[in-house]
Amino acid sequence: EAQVTQNPRYLITVTGKKLTVTCSQNMNHEYMSWYRQDPGLGLRQIYYSMNVEVTDKGDVPEGYKVSRKEKRNFPLILESPSPNQTSLYFCASSLTGGAPYEQYFGPGTRLTVT
Amino acid sequence: TQLLEQSPQFLSIQEGENLTVYCNSSSVFSSLQWYRQEPGEGPVLLVTVVTGGEVKKLKRLTFQFGDARKDSSLHITAAQPGDTGLYLCAGGLGSNYKLTFGKGTLLTVNP
Numbered sequence: 001e002a003q004v005t006q007n008p009r010y011l012i013t014v015t016g017k018k019l020t021v022t023c024s025q026n027m028n029h030e031y032m033s034w035y036r037q038d039p040g041l042g043l044r045q046i047y048y049s050m051n052v053e054v055t056d057k058g059d060v061p062e063g064y065k066v067s068r069k070e071k072r073n074f075p076l077i078l079e080s081p082s083p084n085q086t087s088l089y090f091c092a093s094s095l096t097g098g099a100p101y102e103q104y105f106g107p108g109t110r111l112t113v114t
Numbered sequence: 115t116q117l118l119e120q121s122p123q124f125l126s127i128q129e130g131e132n133l134t135v136y137c138n139s140s141s142v143f144s145s146l147q148w149y150r151q152e153p154g155e156g157p158v159l160l161v162t163v164v165t166g167g168e169v170k171k172l173k174r175l176t177f178q179f180g181d182a183r184k185d186s187s188l189h190i191t192a193a194q195p196g197d198t199g200l201y202l203c204a205g206g207l208g209s210n211y212k213l214t215f216g217k218g219t220l221l222t223v224n225p
Binding site: 040042045048105 | 147149154155156157158159162202204212213214215216217218
């Protein structure tokens, strides 16, 4: 089954404790992206990757890191999480980064930072 | 400033009614997509429109891309409770590899 998987689905952590949210896709997609979704603000792009070893900032990259060492995986790293990073996070992938930009989303990771 | 404005923000209707939601921008998009998101899940792609004036139908859902490729609408005929969800539009701008989302329309269809 073609899918995007994320782990963990739920995470409660404390301020400053480094964490990684994993994302994997099995569709051989070149483009992968991370979003956060907050009430009243909608979906905002954090980082994206056009292909292996190629990443770029989205609209809200501060406090996040990413890496793309393999085509299928695109982990999101929070080196020192803060409460304002409490959010619902989605990983997405698409065949390429160009038009028509059709993206397939993972199930989401709900992160709470206390 | 929100690049994509969706309206209405909330919509509550009875089963069997028709409805239209809108996605508007002052920018020209190379393509525009509609997604539906249910609580606790990721958005699921419904349709992509690429050509100005394009109309696509998905069962009871009709999607239209404006002639100038700045706006789009989603019309649902005879809404059903299963149509309940957050409807998001998203657009891509030329060679920019970012996808911009509207804030969504939260639709509730009451039985």
